[in-house]
Amino acid sequence: MIFYLLKRLLLVVPIALSVTVVCFSLVYLAPGDPLSAILPSDASAELIEKLKKDYGLDKPVPVQYAIWLGRALIGDLGTSIATGRPVTSEIGRAISNTLVLAFFGSLIGFALGVSFGTLAGYRQGSWIDKGVTAIAVAGVSVPHYWLGMVLVIIFSVILGALPAMGAGPSGGWAWDFEHMKYVLLPAITISVIPTAIVTRTVRALVADILGREFVTALRAKGLTDRGVFAHVVKNAAPTSLAVMGVQLGYLMGGSILVETVFSWPGTGFLLNTAIFQRDIPLLQGTILVLALFFVGLNLVVDLVQTALDPRIRRA
Amino acid sequence: MNTVVDDFSSSVLKNNSVAKATAGYWKTVFRRLLKDKVTVVCLLVLLAVVLMAIFAPLVAPADPFKGSILKRLLPFGSPGHLLGSDELGRDMLTRLIYGGRLSLVMGITPVISAFLVGAFLGIVAGFMGGHVNTAIMRTVDVFYAFPSVLLAVAISGALGAGIFNAMVALTIVFIPPIARVSESVTTQVRNLDFVEAARASGASSFTIIRVHILGNVLGPVLIYSTGLISVSMILASGLSFLGLGTRPPEAEWGLMLNTLRTAIYVNPWVAALPGTMIFIVSICFNLLADGVRSAMDVTQ
Numbered sequence: 001m002i003f004y005l006l007k008r009l010l011l012v013v014p015i016a017l018s019v020t021v022v023c024f025s026l027v028y029l030a031p032g033d034p035l036s037a038i039l040p041s042d043a044s045a046e047l048i049e050k051l052k053k054d055y056g057l058d059k060p061v062p063v064q065y066a067i068w069l070g071r072a073l074i075g076d077l078g079t080s081i082a083t084g085r086p087v088t089s090e091i092g093r094a095i096s097n098t099l100v101l102a103f104f105g106s107l108i109g110f111a112l113g114v115s116f117g118t119l120a121g122y123r124q125g126s127w128i129d130k131g132v133t134a135i136a137v138a139g140v141s142v143p144h145y146w147l148g149m150v151l152v153i154i155f156s157v158i159l160g161a162l163p164a165m166g167a168g169p170s171g172g173w174a175w176d177f178e179h180m181k182y183v184l185l186p187a188i189t190i191s192v193i194p195t196a197i198v199t200r201t202v203r204a205l206v207a208d209i210l211g212r213e214f215v216t217a218l219r220a221k222g223l224t225d226r227g228v229f230a231h232v233v234k235n236a237a238p239t240s241l242a243v244m245g246v247q248l249g250y251l252m253g254g255s256i257l258v259e260t261v262f263s264w265p266g267t268g269f270l271l272n273t274a275i276f277q278r279d280i281p282l283l284q285g286t287i288l289v290l291a292l293f294f295v296g297l298n299l300v301v302d303l304v305q306t307a308l309d310p311r312i313r314r315a
Numbered sequence: 316m317n318t319v320v321d322d323f324s325s326s327v328l329k330n331n332s333v334a335k336a337t338a339g340y341w342k343t344v345f346r347r348l349l350k351d352k353v354t355v356v357c358l359l360v361l362l363a364v365v366l367m368a369i370f371a372p373l374v375a376p377a378d379p380f381k382g383s384i385l386k387r388l389l390p391f392g393s394p395g396h397l398l399g400s401d402e403l404g405r406d407m408l409t410r411l412i413y414g415g416r417l418s419l420v421m422g423i424t425p426v427i428s429a430f431l432v433g434a435f436l437g438i439v440a441g442f443m444g445g446h447v448n449t450a451i452m453r454t455v456d457v458f459y460a461f462p463s464v465l466l467a468v469a470i471s472g473a474l475g476a477g478i479f480n481a482m483v484a485l486t487i488v489f490i491p492p493i494a495r496v497s498e499s500v501t502t503q504v505r506n507l508d509f510v511e512a513a514r515a516s517g518a519s520s521f522t523i524i525r526v527h528i529l530g531n532v533l534g535p536v537l538i539y540s541t542g543l544i545s546v547s548m549i550l551a552s553g554l555s556f557l558g559l560g561t562r563p564p565e566a567e568w569g570l571m572l573n574t575l576r577t578a579i580y581v582n583p584w585v586a587a588l589p590g591t592m593i594f595i596v597s598i599c600f601n602l603l604a605d606g607v608r609s610a611m612d613v614t615q
Contacts, residue, residue: 018457029473137605141598143549145556146572146590153583253462257553261576272557275472287461287469295460 004306012299016292020072023288024065027280077285082277087285090270095289097167098259098266102251104187106194110244113198117240118232120199121206132199139196148189148261155185165263186262190255194247201243205236238309245301249294347610354606357599364596368415377406379413379566388582399585401571402578403564407585410566411592417478417567418593421560422548425482429489430540436490437497438532442505442524452498458491467550471559481560485550489543497536504531538611542604545597552593568593 052058059067071078077087120132156164168179209215209232218228256268263269267286274283306312348354367374377395382403386393389400398407440451458466471484504510510527518526552569554560561567563574568589575586 015457015460019460022457022461023469026469026473029470031475137601138598141545141549141594141601143552143569143590143593143597145553146587146593149572149576149579149590150587153579153587157579157583250462250464254464256464256468257556260557271468271472275468276558280473283469283472287465290465291461294462294465 001307005303008299008302012295015295019291019295020069020288021065023284023291024068026284026287028061030278030280072288077288078281080274080279080282082273082279082282087281090282091267091286091289094265094267094270094286095293097264098252098255098268100183101186101190101255101259101264101266102248104183105190105251105255106244106248108187108191109194109247110198112191112195113244114202114240116195116199117202118206120203121210124207129203132203136196136199136203139192139199142192144189144192145257145261147192148186148258151185151189152261167265186258186264189261190251190258194244194251197247198240198244202236202240205239206232209235238305238312241308242301242305245297245304249297252297253290253294344607344610348606351606351610353602354610357603357606360595361599361603364415364592365419367412368419371413371416375406375409375412377409379405379409380564381405388578388585390582390585398588399582401575401585407588410571411568411588413566414568414571414589414592415596417561417565418548418552418555418569419596421478421482421485421551421555421567422596423544425485425489425551426540426543426547428482428486429493429543430536432486433490433493433540434497434533434536437494437499437536438501438524438528440494441498441501441532442520442528444502444505448498451494455491455494458487463488463546464550464553467554468557468559471554476559476562478561481551481554484554485547488550489540489547492543493536493540496539497532500532500535501528504528534611538604538608541607542601545601545604548593548597548600 049058057064068078075088077091079085080087080090083090116132116135120129123129152164155162162185163182164185166182168174168182215228215231218231252267255264255266256271258264259266259268260272267290270282270286273279274286371379376397382401382405384404386396386400386404388402389396389404391397391399393399396406396408398411400407401410436451436455440448461469467484467488470487471481474480474483505528510523513523513527551560552567552572555567555569556573558570558573561570563570571589572586572593575589578586
């Protein structure tokens with residue numbers, strides 16, 4: 001296991017490095033000079049030169065990358081052009097809000113997905129199975145930003161039961177009932193894709209396991225349905241958890257649309273600001289942090305899955 | 316001697332008369348598709364949306380850009396505005412019909428271009444193997460480190476708003492998965508005996524790729540790519556929704572959804588209409604891809 005752990009950790013290094021390269025090169029995708037966003041249009045040549053020196057833009061690109069990477073490693077992602085505050089602190093505040101949203105979204109998605117999937121897997125071919133499959137197809141086909149709007153229309157505009165936007169009275173997150181009301185609609189909205197995907201996975205897994213010979217043997221031996229179910233859970237758990245873990249990563253990175261619909265003060269909101277104010281350091285930093293989070297999460301998922309299912313390690 | 320030949324030919328004839336002539340592969344697939352009611356309905360719906368988009372000027376009841384301050388946010392069934400009107404008093408039905416043009420183009424084009432690039436990269440990587448494979452596939456892996464929505468937003472955000480940039484961003488998002496599928500299918504096919512036989516009989520690499528690899532790889536990759544159109548539609552409209560795709564006053568479902576967002580307190584269901592279109596088209600593409608997949612899988 002330790003050998004496997006080291007091998008997996010070593011494999012992550014090149015991926016993480018290439019992520020930093022992609023994030024760094026975003027500056028060069030942007031039209032015009034990286035400085036154009038902060039420079040007044042009538043800036044003198046001297047001022048431009050001075051700023052270029054300040055930002056290190058007069059050096060060759062690989063050197064710029066090395067400097068940027070070195071700073072990023074110690075947690076310095078530069079200063080936001082829009083707010084003038086360090087990018088790291090901006091991201092720190094936003095990412096906790098996104099994490100809360102993604103956490104609740106995953107929780108709902110996993111709970112619903114596992115229940116639907118197990119039901120359908122046990123009752124293959126029945127109308128329950130067909131209904132569940134329909135839900136799963138709808139879940140991956142629904143534009144979730146639109147679903148968010150529809151939920152707001154139903155629960156905020158028509159019923160007036162839940163707030164339509166924001167993260168709560170304190171502007172951030174707190175573990176109380178008042179804040180729960182704010183997270184409910186965005187979390188449900190964001191949970192549709194994981195619900196659909198977990199449902200599909202669990203359904204296929206359960207159906208497959210129930211068809212195996214060892215299950216027939218267990219039944220023949222006189223094991224109760226409950227006992228058989230325990231075996232199903234044990235066999236389906238590693239893959240289901242892995243799928244959910246990856247989905248959590250997708251939720252973190254893909255929350256921008258839902259965050260925009262609900263004005264949720266998370267990383268998506270930050271990305272929006274960064275893009276429309278042409279705040280490249282903020283854009284780079286946010287994407288870097290989210291992508292590294294995704295890579296790290298995938299690693300954790302892999303390790304957990306291996307720990308739960310030793311067959312993977314041997315393969 | 317003669318009798319042997321006669322015997323032989325008569326037995327062949329007999330066999331032919333017993334075994335029914337099998338229809339071609341594509342004919343079988345097509346027949347199976349037509350039997351699948353869900354797929355047929357989806358196909359018809361998509362056909363209707365596409366035709367309406369193409370012939371929008373003939374079908375639409377009004378001018379998509381002409382608004383009226385007096386007729387803003389009319390509800391369903393208002394005289395002259397069957398589906399109401401938007402925040403600038405433009406006819407909703409007209410704009411939904413016209414919106415299909417940009418939404419469909421923005422959703423489908425990235426998948427087509429990603430298919431061309433991704434399949435090429437994957438097939439080259441799979442066929443060449445070795446260092447070429449490593450170089451291509453490790454580069455592709457880098458993009459797997461980003462959740463797709465984040466990658467799309469990052470690239471189109473850095474490139475700046477615009478239809479073309481949004482489509483470039485989505486193309487980049489879809490190249491890696493298509494390349495991966497093509498590579499794995501190509502590697503499988505390459506190791507099959509008939510490729511070995513072709514090489515032994517003196518076929519050039521070009522012939523092997525053209526006849527044996529492409530013939531066996533393009534089908535599965537094409538089916539896989541069709542399944543991506545649904546996601547692409549949602550993402551493309553999502554980028555417009557964020558303000559990264561089309562710009563007002565253009566009619567595009569995602570953008571319309573965004574500009575109507577403030578109207579949900581006045582006329583909620585009219586405001587939700589553009590999203591309904593995205594949903595319908597996306598789910599139809601999804602079910603269609605599923606239907607084609609199971610129809611082409613003749614082993615079932």
